[in-house]
Amino acid sequence: MPVFLDTRATDFETAFAALLGAKREDSPDVDAVVAGIIADVRARGDAAVVELTEKFDRMRLTADKLAxxxxxxxxxxxxxxxxxRAALELAAERIRAYHVRQMPEDAEWTDPDGATLGWRWSPVSAAGLYVPGGLASYPSSLLMNAVPAKVAGVERLAVAVPTPDGQVNPLVLLAAKLSGVDEVYRIGGAQAIAALAYGTQTIAPVDKITGPGNAYVAVAKRRVFGKVGIDMIAGPSEILVIADADNDPDWIALDLLSQAEHDESAQSILITDDAAFGRAVAAAVDRRLETLERRAIAGASWRDFGAIINVRDLGEAADLSNRIAPEHLELCVADPHALSRKTVHAGAIFLGPYTPEAVGDYVGGPNHVLPTARSARFSSGLSVMDFLKRTTLAQMTPAALAAIGPAAERLANSESLEAHGLSVRARLDRLNG
Amino acid sequence: MPVFLDTRATDFETAFAALLGAKREDSPDVDAVVAGIIADVRARGDAAVVELTEKFDRMRLTADKLAxxxxxxxxxxxxxxxxxRAALELAAERIRAYHVRQMPEDAEWTDPDGATLGWRWSPVSAAGLYVPGGLASYPSSLLMNAVPAKVAGVERLAVAVPTPDGQVNPLVLLAAKLSGVDEVYRIGGAQAIAALAYGTQTIAPVDKITGPGNAYVAVAKRRVFGKVGIDMIAGPSEILVIADADNDPDWIALDLLSQAEHDESAQSILITDDAAFGRAVAAAVDRRLETLERRAIAGASWRDFGAIINVRDLGEAADLSNRIAPEHLELCVADPHALSRKTVHAGAIFLGPYTPEAVGDYVGGPNHVLPTARSARFSSGLSVMDFLKRTTLAQMTPAALAAIGPAAERLANSESLEAHGLSVRARLDRLNG
Structure with a gap:
C-alpha cells in the first residue's frame, strides 16, 4: 500500500516532510574500485580496456575491435x-524538430559609451555518450542524448555501449545511425568513461560525457568531472500526477505505474482534490499490478515510495508540487495551462488527459533526461545548451576606455590589484598624452 | 624566467603538452574536516555556526547577530x-545592462501533428552567494554573482561573507546593497556553505550556491552539490594574449601581470608571431616586476607558469589558443574580429589594444566568473542562465496522440516497459472505441 496523506490532517506537515526526505537510493560504495580502473586505463590505455572488458563483459576483444x-x-x-525502424525514425525526427528550436542566438551591440559587447555560442568539439548494456539498453536514451549533441553542432560524437556476452540491442545501433553518431565502442563501465575522458591509443579523448549508467559509471563520471564536462548524475525516476475527479482512474493508475516499473526506487505520487477518486486510482493500480510483467519492480516501488495526497484545492496542489519539484509532472485537470503557470519547479510538464508521460519518453519531442531528486528547483533537463558554451566578447574604443577605464582603475586599486589598475592607466596616459 | 617556446622547434609538441599538463593547484586535503563541519551544522544549526565562527574568525556572535x-x-x-561609490555604481549598471540581454525567451508552438510543445524559464527561488573575507574580499565578485541572480528574478538572495576579527570591506556591503541582496550573514568557510545548503534556525536554506572561496569552501560546495545547485569550482586565473609586433610591449606586460598578481598559481601566456616582440614583452615584465606591489606573487606565477610562444602565423596562434582554451583571451592584432571567429574555446575574449582584461574584471559588462583549467572547452562563464531553469511543456490532443502514440507504444514494448505502452494504449482504445 502506498501512503495516503491529507492536507487537512494535523500531522500532514510531518508526514509530507518524511515523504520528501525519504532515502530512495542505495548506491554501493564503489569509489575505490572505480579509482583503480581509471588509473589503470590512464596508465595502460587499450590494453587495460581490453582486459577489463573481458573481465566484466566476458568479451575477448583486441584494440582494433573496440569500435x-x-x-x-x-x-x-x-x-x-x-x-x-519507423517508430524510431519518427522519434528521432520529433526530438530533432524540438531541439532545433533551442539553439540560442549570438549577440553583438555597441553601447552608449562606445563599447562593443556581445557573446558567441560554439559547440563542444567532441562528446562521448554512455549507453547502458543489457536490459536497460534503451534506444530512446541514445536519441535523447545524441540528437541534441548533433543539433548543437558537435563534430565528433562517440558512443560507448557494453555488449555483455556479445549481446547488443540492434535498435541502439540504429538509433546511433539515425542521430549521426560518429563512433560506437563496445565497451562499458568505469573503463569506458576513463577511455572517453583520457583517451587511449585507439580512442581519442572527448570534452564532455553524457548519458545514464550504473553506480560504477556514475562514480566514474563524478571522478573525471573537471577533466571533461558531464551531465547531471540521474537518480531514480519520479512522477507527480495532479488529477481531479474527471479522469479515468485506470489511465492515471497506468501513468503512475509507468514510472514505478522503471526501478524499485522510483517514486509515483498522485495529488487529487477528491478523496474518492484517489481511492479509485489506488484500486486501479492494484488491479493492473496483478498482471503487469514488471509487477515485482512496480509493486515494490508503489508500496515503498508511492503516495496519494488529498488536497483542499488546486492551489494547495501547486504549492506541494513546487516543494516536491518533480522530474515529471502530469496535470490532468480542467485548465492545465492555468495550473502549469503555478507549478514552476518541475523538469517536464504534461498537460491534459491525452498526454501520458510515456509519450514524452519517446516521441513527444522534449528531452526525457530530466532533473531528479528535487533538483528541478535549480536545474533543467538535457538540451542543446549542454553541448554548447558561450564566449563573451568586449571591445573598447579609445573613447570607451576613456569613459569607463577610470572606474576600473579605481576599483582595482580598492582591491589592491595594482597591475590591473596600471594596465588601464598606461592606456589612459597615452590617450591623455 | 618564463618558458620560451617556438612552434618551429622540433620538441615543440612535447614542450607545449608539458605546459598544458602542468599541475598548477596544490589544494590541501581538507575533506574530512569539511565533512565534520557540515555534519555539525546540520545537527546543531546556529549553535554550531556560532562556535565555528568564534573558532575560525575570532568573532563572538549570537544567533540573532549572524545577519x-x-x-x-x-x-x-x-x-x-x-x-x-561612483565607480561601483557604474560597474553595477554596466553589468546589469549586459546581463539583462541574456534573459532567454519562453516558447510555445503547435506542430503539424497537433501537439502543443514548448518550454518556460523560471528563476531559482533562493540563492546563496559566498564572498571571501580578508584580502580577497572583492566587491566586484559580489556584483558579478548577485546582479545576474537578481536579473534572473531570484526572489531571495543571501550573502555569506566572513568578517575575521570583525574586519569587513565596506565596498562589499555597498555592492550587496546596489545589487539588491536580501540578507547578509557574517559567516564564512564550510560552516557558511552548510548553513546555506541545509538551513539553521535563523538562516533559511537556499536552492543554489555560487561564488569563489578557499579550499574549505570549494570542498564544502562539492559536498552539498545535489542538495543544492552550485556554480563551477574555479581554479587559478589564466590569461592568453595573442599580440603582433604593433603593440606596446609595456601594455602587454601589464596585461600578463594583471593575471599573475592574483595568485602564485595563476598563468599568463603570450603568443606572438614576432620573436623580438616576445623578448621585448619579457623585458617589460621584468621592469614592471621591480616595483609592483604584489611582485612576490606575480613574479612567482610568471617564473613558474608564464610562457611566451613564438608562432609562424596567426592561424597557428588560433589553433594553440583552442588547445589551451583560456579563461581570458586578449586579441591584440590588426583584425581581432577575424581572429576571434577562429578562437572558439575561450571564456571571454577582449578585442584590440584598448580592451585590457582588467576592464572586463570590473566595468566591461560581461561576467568575470569564467571557466578555468581548460574547461572553456565545455563550459561557460556565469550568467543569468545559472539562476534559471527550464521546464519543458507538452500537450497532446486526441488527434495528436492518435498520430504519434502508436510509435511510443511500439518503442515502449521494444524496451520491455509494458506500463509505458499500456498508458498510451488505454487512451488510443478509447479514441478508437
Whole structure:
C-alpha cells in the first residue's frame, strides 16, 4: 500500500516532510574500485580496456575491435523490424524538430559609451555518450542524448555501449545511425568513461560525457568531472500526477505505474482534490499490478515510495508540487495551462488527459533526461545548451576606455590589484598624452 | 624566467603538452574536516555556526547577530568614499545592462501533428552567494554573482561573507546593497556553505550556491552539490594574449601581470608571431616586476607558469589558443574580429589594444566568473542562465496522440516497459472505441 496523506490532517506537515526526505537510493560504495580502473586505463590505455572488458563483459576483444565497424553496424541494424525502424525514425525526427528550436542566438551591440559587447555560442568539439548494456539498453536514451549533441553542432560524437556476452540491442545501433553518431565502442563501465575522458591509443579523448549508467559509471563520471564536462548524475525516476475527479482512474493508475516499473526506487505520487477518486486510482493500480510483467519492480516501488495526497484545492496542489519539484509532472485537470503557470519547479510538464508521460519518453519531442531528486528547483533537463558554451566578447574604443577605464582603475586599486589598475592607466596616459 | 617556446622547434609538441599538463593547484586535503563541519551544522544549526565562527574568525556572535541588520549595513556603507561609490555604481549598471540581454525567451508552438510543445524559464527561488573575507574580499565578485541572480528574478538572495576579527570591506556591503541582496550573514568557510545548503534556525536554506572561496569552501560546495545547485569550482586565473609586433610591449606586460598578481598559481601566456616582440614583452615584465606591489606573487606565477610562444602565423596562434582554451583571451592584432571567429574555446575574449582584461574584471559588462583549467572547452562563464531553469511543456490532443502514440507504444514494448505502452494504449482504445 502506498501512503495516503491529507492536507487537512494535523500531522500532514510531518508526514509530507518524511515523504520528501525519504532515502530512495542505495548506491554501493564503489569509489575505490572505480579509482583503480581509471588509473589503470590512464596508465595502460587499450590494453587495460581490453582486459577489463573481458573481465566484466566476458568479451575477448583486441584494440582494433573496440569500435564497431560500419559494416558490422549495417549488418546488425538490418535485423530491425520495419515497424520498429519507423517508430524510431519518427522519434528521432520529433526530438530533432524540438531541439532545433533551442539553439540560442549570438549577440553583438555597441553601447552608449562606445563599447562593443556581445557573446558567441560554439559547440563542444567532441562528446562521448554512455549507453547502458543489457536490459536497460534503451534506444530512446541514445536519441535523447545524441540528437541534441548533433543539433548543437558537435563534430565528433562517440558512443560507448557494453555488449555483455556479445549481446547488443540492434535498435541502439540504429538509433546511433539515425542521430549521426560518429563512433560506437563496445565497451562499458568505469573503463569506458576513463577511455572517453583520457583517451587511449585507439580512442581519442572527448570534452564532455553524457548519458545514464550504473553506480560504477556514475562514480566514474563524478571522478573525471573537471577533466571533461558531464551531465547531471540521474537518480531514480519520479512522477507527480495532479488529477481531479474527471479522469479515468485506470489511465492515471497506468501513468503512475509507468514510472514505478522503471526501478524499485522510483517514486509515483498522485495529488487529487477528491478523496474518492484517489481511492479509485489506488484500486486501479492494484488491479493492473496483478498482471503487469514488471509487477515485482512496480509493486515494490508503489508500496515503498508511492503516495496519494488529498488536497483542499488546486492551489494547495501547486504549492506541494513546487516543494516536491518533480522530474515529471502530469496535470490532468480542467485548465492545465492555468495550473502549469503555478507549478514552476518541475523538469517536464504534461498537460491534459491525452498526454501520458510515456509519450514524452519517446516521441513527444522534449528531452526525457530530466532533473531528479528535487533538483528541478535549480536545474533543467538535457538540451542543446549542454553541448554548447558561450564566449563573451568586449571591445573598447579609445573613447570607451576613456569613459569607463577610470572606474576600473579605481576599483582595482580598492582591491589592491595594482597591475590591473596600471594596465588601464598606461592606456589612459597615452590617450591623455 | 618564463618558458620560451617556438612552434618551429622540433620538441615543440612535447614542450607545449608539458605546459598544458602542468599541475598548477596544490589544494590541501581538507575533506574530512569539511565533512565534520557540515555534519555539525546540520545537527546543531546556529549553535554550531556560532562556535565555528568564534573558532575560525575570532568573532563572538549570537544567533540573532549572524545577519547584518539594515542599520549596520547603512552605517558601514556610509564610510565609502564618493569616488569608490561612483565607480561601483557604474560597474553595477554596466553589468546589469549586459546581463539583462541574456534573459532567454519562453516558447510555445503547435506542430503539424497537433501537439502543443514548448518550454518556460523560471528563476531559482533562493540563492546563496559566498564572498571571501580578508584580502580577497572583492566587491566586484559580489556584483558579478548577485546582479545576474537578481536579473534572473531570484526572489531571495543571501550573502555569506566572513568578517575575521570583525574586519569587513565596506565596498562589499555597498555592492550587496546596489545589487539588491536580501540578507547578509557574517559567516564564512564550510560552516557558511552548510548553513546555506541545509538551513539553521535563523538562516533559511537556499536552492543554489555560487561564488569563489578557499579550499574549505570549494570542498564544502562539492559536498552539498545535489542538495543544492552550485556554480563551477574555479581554479587559478589564466590569461592568453595573442599580440603582433604593433603593440606596446609595456601594455602587454601589464596585461600578463594583471593575471599573475592574483595568485602564485595563476598563468599568463603570450603568443606572438614576432620573436623580438616576445623578448621585448619579457623585458617589460621584468621592469614592471621591480616595483609592483604584489611582485612576490606575480613574479612567482610568471617564473613558474608564464610562457611566451613564438608562432609562424596567426592561424597557428588560433589553433594553440583552442588547445589551451583560456579563461581570458586578449586579441591584440590588426583584425581581432577575424581572429576571434577562429578562437572558439575561450571564456571571454577582449578585442584590440584598448580592451585590457582588467576592464572586463570590473566595468566591461560581461561576467568575470569564467571557466578555468581548460574547461572553456565545455563550459561557460556565469550568467543569468545559472539562476534559471527550464521546464519543458507538452500537450497532446486526441488527434495528436492518435498520430504519434502508436510509435511510443511500439518503442515502449521494444524496451520491455509494458506500463509505458499500456498508458498510451488505454487512451488510443478509447479514441478508437
Amino acid at each position: 564497431f565497424s560500419g559494416a558490422e553496424i549495417d549488418e546488425i541494424v538490418a535485423r530491425v523490424a520495419p515497424e520498429d | 547584518f541588520s539594515g542599520a549596520e549595513i547603512d552605517e558601514i556603507v556610509a564610510r565609502v568614499a564618493p569616488e569608490d
